[in-house]
Amino acid sequence: MSQKYDVLVVGAGIAGSTLAYFLSKKGVKVLLADMRPFTRAGDKACGDALGKHHFDELGVEYPGGEELTGNVKGIDVYSPSEGAKYRVLGEGFMIDRIKFTQRFIKGAVDAGAEYWEKTSATKLIVKDNIAQGAILRRDSEKIEVRAQLVVDATGYARVLANQAPDEWPIKDPLKPEDGIVAYREVRKLSKEVDEPEILRIYISKRIAPGGYWWFFPYSLKKGLVNVGLGVQNGVGYPNPKDLLYKYVLTRSEFKGSEIVEAGGAPAPTRRPVNTLVWNGLAVIGDAAYAVNPIHGGGKGSAMITSWCLANTYLGANEDTSNAALWNANKCFLEHYGIKQAPLDIFRMFLQQLSDDDLEYGMSRKIIKETDLNTVSMKGDLELSVVDKGMRLLAGIGRPSLLLKLRAVARYMNKAKELYRRYPDKPEGLTRWINEVSKLYEEYRTRVLK
Ligand SMILES: Cc1cc2nc3c(=O)[nH]c(=O)nc-3n(C[C@H](O)[C@H](O)[C@H](O)COP(=O)(O)OP(=O)(O)OC[C@H]3O[C@@H](n4cnc5c(N)ncnc54)[C@H](O)[C@@H]3O)c2cc1C
Structure with missing residues (x-):
């Protein structure tokens, strides 16, 4: 069986779901596919903090209702001894990442996109040096999907981009040391948190080599915090979960606390990918390495990659050549990538x-x-x-x-x-x-x- 769409988006995290939303609103025939069920959309282990400026820049509605778990007024950054502290003010949100991602999937479906949950992409189809589609698997069914533009939004896994021919500059493989691996828990504390609208980052090579550990008040209403630790990948540092348990969760503020949720994930922390588009294939979000190399925040920048790709595609009159879609690169660099x-x-x-x-x-x-x-x-x-x-x-x-x-x-x-x-x-x-x-x-x- 073979099916045809204008755009195939593989991965319905924040990058893929916002792209499907931006495109389908304008009448583009989109298929959005993800291996996860809808109930776990966007459920990647995360600090769940998101800067307000991203929403202002893209004209996207702020998180509200069940999507919003808390407000952020700034971040305190602590020195290794915790004797020195920097306070960096800036507004943002703590979000329920599943509800937030579901907003865009629902919006895309309401606008006419097809959304296939529990569907994995296994193979990129390249013919005549052009990406033409992908092989998807749903239960035991194998489905060949063709599209004018194939988008890899599978995050760190880069399931399709990693299968691109070696000479395509979009392949641009990630060196392990240009990434972090992190583990975090959402915990219910037994005591109230001081200044719940201030996030805290602790820098210490001893505790979190090549990264940092964080304490983000997550939900004031429910007394929850998001606490995690990331280390540089690929250079032999210890497991972040072990470090979190050894140095962080033994602190007095966690005495009597209970785990509500736990999980780990990797993230890229490097310069942007060489190009977002090549020969009918595009990458967005973590698959495009669109993550802040210092603090690892990537949800806002993922939305920027989607917004830039969507606007460029919409202006290109169904021409998906490199030249026609080149402006996606210029747009992303201008709005984020240059820094x-x-x-x-x-x-x-x-x-x-x-x-x-x-x-x-x-x-x-x-x-x-x-x-x-x-x-x-x-x-x-x-x-x-x-x-x-x-x-x-x-x-x-x-x-x-x-x-x-x-x-x-x-x-x-x-x-x-x-x-x-x-x-x-x-x-x-x-x-x-x-x-x-x-x-x-x-x-x-x-x-x-
Ligand atoms: C521990 C940690 C803390 C973080 N904290 C923050 C933070 O506080 N704020 C922030 O802004 N960013 C944070 N980030 C980064 C942020 O989580 C990512 O940048 C963001 O989620 C990237 O979104 P994405 O849509 O590109 O990828 P993902 O969220 O990884 O989504 C990829 C999707 O692709 C799907 N998929 C994968 N393979 C396949 C396949 N073969 N077929 C079909 N579907 C597939 C997955 O199921 C998933 O839904 C953090 C990252 C980590 C690891």
């Missing part, structure tokens, strides 16, 4: 720092709270800040750390500049990818060593 590359550079530097260096840097506020916000929102680590730090701290100690920070800031600017020069046409991509590889190689050998 990801400098943040990736910064992430690699942070992952190298010892707790001693982190404590030193945070307690002396080498980077200030306001600058931390700028780094996270825009990927800019102002050289002036670093230079100020250099002058202030020269002679007090750690000149090598400060010199390194200055070099990191320089490479962050270089990376941003390179992503600003993303090619206007697909023909320029190979050359540009070579420039990116060269810059990263130079950074690794000259700065990280």
